Amino acid sequence: MNSIVKNRLFWPAVILVVLLVVNAFTSNQFITVQNGHLFGSLIDILRGSSALILVALGMTLVIATGGIDLSVGAVMAISGAVACLLIQDLPNQNAIGPVLGVVAVAIGVSLVMGLWNGSLVAIIGVQPIIATLILMVAGRGIAQLITDGQIINVQSGPYATIATGFFLGLPVAFLIAAAAVALILLLTRRTALGLLLESVGGSPTASRLAGIGARRITIMVYVVAGGFAGLAGLIYSANIKSADSISAGNLIELDAILAVVIGGTALIGGRFSIAGTVIGAILIQTLSVTVVAIGIPPEANLLFKAVVVVALCLSQSPDFRAKVFGRFKTRQAVAA
Known part of the structure; x- marks a missing residue:
């Protein structure tokens, strides 16, 4: 039992369950079946978290190699604009x-946008935060050039299905995200790729000396992150049936990084957790839905979200738990 509590995914999972229970009591329909499809706030959470799961999945791989990608929101905007x-x-x-x-x-x-980021980082040697910041700024402008600064509306049933359709009773958007997660889990945990990613993130120099193609792996993860961000952009634009180059993916990179951190991936590179990232992404979306469901004023939403995330991160810290509970045990011993 003690080993379970010490697991980095224990507290995120507990908080996620608590938030889902709160939703079950505060929402009119938590989950129901209509016309053979599942509906309710739980399904809304799963559908709403799909884009974030995809973006956070790519971010996990990038961070595992010791990098960061701030351009995922801009790539989402470009993808939706092109489509x-x-x-x-x-x-x-x-x-x-x-x-x-x-x-x-x-x-x-x-994918080309991801290749651009990876080339700047791995070949030219630009710092990841600077390389992706370039595309973060320029990409939003590229999206606006594509749309000529206008919101492009479409009326395509097949395209809308990406975000609003159902298959086997579940949202297509969530099934797309689940398929991406399954693929990455297969590649990183059933092959040597996961070990290579952790090796590059732990020490790129040592990896190169050991014969590992650190540059190729670094470029690959940025390409994958770009592809997943583009897919998330398609889900976003298909949901609103239009290309909004200003709002699409706005600040989603911050939620993606939060999801990665909540999931236990080290920001310095090396150790990473795909399952943890998925839990983190769903937790963030559930938190957003719960805040509205319990009637917290909209102007306090971000503050409430920040407080919960800080509390969660502190609960995951072994040093913080040792200091807090260590002092509590000491006081109990003295009182006895």
Whole structure:
């Protein structure tokens, strides 16, 4: 039991369960079945967390190598802008084949953005925070150039399915995120890739001396992060059926980093947890939904969220727990 409590995922999981219980009592419909599909606040949480899961998944891999990616929100905006611009020009926006082609093009553009970041970091040697900050600023401008500063609206049923559709009773958006998580888990925990990522994050120099292609791995994780961010951008734009280059992915990089930290991944690189990142992303979305459900004023939402996150991070710290509970035990011993 003691080993379970000391696990870094214990407290995030406990808080997630508590928030879900609160939602179950405060929402009118926590989960229900309508027309063969699941609905309710739980499904809204899963659907709402899909984009964040994808972005945080890519962020986890980048951070595992000792990097950071601040451009994921801008990549989301670019991806949505490209997709909506191309769909708008289609003769038939409801044709599945052309829409799938547009989706492929948008993800391809996102992969190129990730390749740009990875090349700056691994080949040119720019610090990750600076390299991705460049695209964070420029990418939002690129998205606005693509849309000519306008909000592009589309009326494509197949495209909207990415965000609002259901398959086997579950939201398609969440199934896409779940498939991405399963793929990354398979690659990082069933192959040597996970060990290579931790080696590069722990010591890039030692990794190169050991014959590990640190540069190739670094470029790869930024490309993957770009691809996942692009996919998240498609989910966002498909949900609102338009390309909003200003609001799309705005500040999502901060929530992604929070999800990674809550999940127990070390910001200095090395150790990482995919399962922890997923829990962290769902927890953040659940917290946002719960704040509204219990009637906390909108102006206090961010403050409440910050307090919960700080408390969670402190509860995960072995040093903090040792100091607090150590003093408590000492006082009990003295009183006895």
